[in-house]
Amino acid sequence: MEFTELIEKRRSVRAFDASRKVTREEIEKLVYAAIQAPSWKNSQTARYYAVLSDEMAEKVFTECLPAFNAASAKGAALVVTTFVANRSGFERDGNPTNECGNGWGYYDLGLHNGNFVLKATDLGLCTLIMGIRDAEKLRELLLIPETETVVAVIAVGKAAQDPEKPKRKEPGDILKVF
Numbered sequence: 001m002e003f004t005e006l007i008e009k010r011r012s013v014r015a016f017d018a019s020r021k022v023t024r025e026e027i028e029k030l031v032y033a034a035i036q037a038p039s040w041k042n043s044q045t046a047r048y049y050a051v052l053s054d055e056m057a058e059k060v061f062t063e064c065l066p067a068f069n070a071a072s073a074k075g076a077a078l079v080v081t082t083f084v085a086n087r088s089g090f091e092r093d094g095n096p097t098n099e100c101g102n103g104w105g106y107y108d109l110g111l112h113n114g115n116f117v118l119k120a121t122d123l124g125l126c127t128l129i130m131g132i133r134d135a136e137k138l139r140e141l142l143l144i145p146e147t148e149t150v151v152a153v154i155a156v157g158k159a160a161q162d163p164e165k166p167k168r169k170e171p172g173d174i175l176k177v178f
Helices: 003-009 024-034 054-063 067-073 103-122 135-142
Strands: 046-051 077-084 126-130 148-157
Touching: 003 103, 024 046, 024 077, 024 103, 024 148, 046 054, 046 103, 046 135, 054 067, 054 077, 054 135, 067 126, 067 148, 077 103, 103 126, 103 148, 135 148
Parallel strands: none
Antiparallel strands: 046 077, 077 148, 126 148
16 A cells, blocks of 8 residues: 555544454564664664453453443454653663653654554554553553553454544644744
8 A cells, every 4th residue: 555545544443343353463563563663772662462362352441441442442452552661762871861751752652653553554454542541450451560651552453434534734734844
């Protein structure tokens, strides 16, 4: 798929087809695309926790997501995204390089997740990035170390409906050229 078509086709989906299961191999392709993204000093602090079993997904839905997110993600695989804290944006002595500190970890993970969701679109899959979640319950359920910051849960699957593209701003609305 041509790049412009790919970025224009990507949508946040809130209804997934439960009859079409995402495979481990597909998740590995998404993570492979994610790790091609740049990161602060090539620190590569992004981490991914894939939930493919129906039993574990049900626990995430009931224990870790609010009802509206759980309903939107039903039928999808779930991927929890984290980053290793206090590395990206920090010097070897542990001091932040600039005022952003762990903001660089969030930034780098965002770049990785951008590749992840675009690759999903390329494979004919759809995604929903959910930031409203219970990080501590996810950490406990998926054995995520305390050294990682839980950021998002991404639902991945086949869409049960084709959502319309929401209106986007024009470059002139957000760009200043000097």
